[in-house]
Amino acid sequence: MGAAEAPLLATARNGRELVFVGNGRWVAGQGRALEGSVDAALAEVASGASETARIDLSGVRSLDTLGAVVLDRLLQALDKANIRFQIVGLERRFRPLLDDIINGSHENPPRRHHVNPLLGALQLVGKTTVAMGEDGLALLSFIGSVVAALLRVLLRPLSFRFTSMIYHLERTGLRAVPIVALITFLIGCIIAQQGIFHFRKFGATTYVVDMVGILTLRELGVLIVSIMVAGRSGSAFTAELGSMRMREEVDALRVMGFDPNEVLVLPRLIALIIAVPLLTFIGNMCALFGGGLVVWLYGGISPAIFIARLQEAIALNTFEVGMIKAPFMAAIIGLIACMEGMRVGGSAESLGAHTTASVVKAIFLVIVVDGLFAMFFAAIDM
Numbered sequence: 330m331g332a333a334e335a336p337l338l339a340t341a342r343n344g345r346e347l348v349f350v351g352n353g354r355w356v357a358g359q360g361r362a363l364e365g366s367v368d369a370a371l372a373e374v375a376s377g378a379s380e381t382a383r384i385d386l387s388g389v390r391s392l393d394t395l396g397a398v399v400l401d402r403l404l405q406a407l408d409k410a411n412i413r414f415q416i417v418g419l420e421r422r423f424r425p426l427l428d429d430i431i432n433g434s435h436e437n438p439p440r441r442h443h444v445n446p447l448l449g450a451l452q453l454v455g456k457t458t459v460a461m462g463e464d465g466l467a468l469l470s471f472i473g474s475v476v477a478a479l480l481r482v483l484l485r486p487l488s489f490r491f492t493s494m495i496y497h498l499e500r501t502g503l504r505a506v507p508i509v510a511l512i513t514f515l516i517g518c519i520i521a522q523q524g525i526f527h528f529r530k531f532g533a534t535t536y537v538v539d540m541v542g543i544l545t546l547r548e549l550g551v552l553i554v555s556i557m558v559a560g561r562s563g564s565a566f567t568a569e570l571g572s573m574r575m576r577e578e579v580d581a582l583r584v585m586g587f588d589p590n591e592v593l594v595l596p597r598l599i600a601l602i603i604a605v606p607l608l609t610f611i612g613n614m615c616a617l618f619g620g621g622l623v624v625w626l627y628g629g630i631s632p633a634i635f636i637a638r639l640q641e642a643i644a645l646n647t648f649e650v651g652m653i654k655a656p657f658m659a660a661i662i663g664l665i666a667c668m669e670g671m672r673v674g675g676s677a678e679s680l681g682a683h684t685t686a687s688v689v690k691a692i693f694l695v696i697v698v699d700g701l702f703a704m705f706f707a708a709i710d711m
Contacts (some may be wrong), residue, residue, distance in 0.1 A: 330617070338366040338403075340373045347379040347412070352388025355396025367399050374406045375633040382407050387418025397423075397430040404431065404539035464690070471668040475598065478590040493596035501562040501597075502604030507610060508561070509554055516553055517545060517619030525628040534628050538635055539642035541620035546643060550613040551651045552699055555658040558605055559691035563666035566597050567687040570670025579671070589671070598663040605659035606652055613651065630636050646711050658695050665691040 341348040349370055374382075384403070386604075389396075407414045419427070482489045486587055524537035570593060573579050579589045617639070624630045669687035673680050 338363075338370050340370050342373075342379070345380045347373060347382040349382065349384045350388065351384070351386045351400075352390075354391040355389055355399070356391050356393045357395040360395055360399075363396065365398055367403055370403055371406050374403070374410050374412065377411055381414050382414040384414060384416045385418045386416060389419065392420075392423040392426065394426065394430070396565065397427045398477050413678070442486060446638070455472050467672070468664065468668060471671070472664060475594055475664065475667075478588055478595055481588070482591060482595060488591070490592060490596045493592075493598050497597050497600035498604055500565075501558065501600055502607060505558065505561060505608060509557060509608050509612050510615045512557060513550065513553055514615040514619040516549060517541060517616030518623045520544060520549070520616075521620035521623040522627055525624065529628075535630065535634075535638055537624055537628065538620075538630070538638040541624070542617065542639045542643045543647055545616040545620070546613055546647045547650045547702070548699070550616055551609045551654045552695070554605060554609045554612045554655070555695045555699075556692055558601070558608065558659070559666075560663045560688055560694060562601065562604075563662045563691045564684050564688050565668035566663070567670040567684045568674075568680065569593075570667060571673030571683055574671065574673045575675055575680065579649065594663075594667045594671075597667060598660065601659040601663040602656050605662075606655040609651060609655040613648075650706055650711060651700075652710075654699065657698060657702075661694050661698060662691045665694065 339350045342349070353359070373379075386400075392400075404414065449498070455591055521537055521541050522538050525534055527532050528537055570579070573593070582589050621632060621635045621639075624635055625632055666687045669683040669690070673683045
């Protein structure tokens with residue numbers, strides 16, 4: 330490389346004025362030579378014999394981030410020495426980069442304000458309340474758009490993605506059977522074991538059958554299944570739709586004239602509404618089987634006595650209560666999961682945050698709705 334290619338910052342003195350003349354290529358590949366030239370210029374600045382400075386950069390042919398940072402070092406040194414300076418001859422195309430470096434280096438870090446802990450807590454409560462209100466409005470808006478898409482499908486049944494619905498039904502329903510059966514079986518075993526352990530003290534071991542039957546069919550069966558579906562299928566829906574948002578596939582559907590709610594949301598939602606009641610029934614049967622097995626082995630109650638006692642303890646409406654809840658739980662999980670997926674931004678951080686929010690919100694609303702159903706069925710004596 331010739332001398333003409335070497336970065337150079339020549340220094341001259343004109344009375345009380347320092348004159349810096351730069352030329353060459355101020356780029357990362359010339360970093361060592363550029364640093365040496367600027368260090369020599371900084372030594373002149375440190376002498377303190379100047380009041381003004383002029384920086385002539387008309388000879389600079391290339392400037393990258395490293396060159397701008399080195400130049401900013403010189404400008405900061407002049408500023409600290411209270412030397413007024415002006416930059417002349419810099420090509421217009423280099424000015425935005427230099428301005429960004431200068432503005433970035435001179436930004437003051439945000440000052441930490443000490444907030445009263447009580448006011449901080451109230452502020453946090455207020456922000457959380459506002460966020461919950463915004464989430465509620467967003468959910469209502471999303472429900473409205475999904476209902477509108479459903480009405481369009483009802484008017485044009487052939488437009489429904491039946492194949493997609495069957496695919497998601499297989500994923501959310503059939504593939505979930507093993508884990509649902511295992512978990513509910515274990516839950517039934519644990520309830521029966523704990524019931525026998527405590528009821529035996531009062532000589533009321535047979536009432537464990539009543540507890541297992543009523544608790545499983547009315548509450549725990551549908552609740553456990555819904556929580557598992559929210560964590561398994563709800564998170565998957567959010568991640569899938571979020572990834573499609575990040576790859577702009579959802580926008581591509583809109584450009585082609587398709588409604589994303591009709592193409593992506595409805596098949597998943599309907600598949601979930603069909604799958605969760607079926608999984609709830611399977612989970613109830615597995616929990617009762619687990620409870621009956623433990624009662625037989627641990628409590629000495631034979632299967633015949635268990636079945637006879639179960640028939641006395643429960644009625645048809647006990648089974649109906651749990652099954653009625655299941656489609657509503659499925660709708661809540663599906664709507665929350667798809668809404669959060671459609672709100673994902675363009676970053677992996679956003680995808681992770683909305684997937685987490687999907688699971689947390691779905692489980693929270695499932696428990697809240699279960700409590701509301703419990704009060705409703707108690708009010709109608711069911």
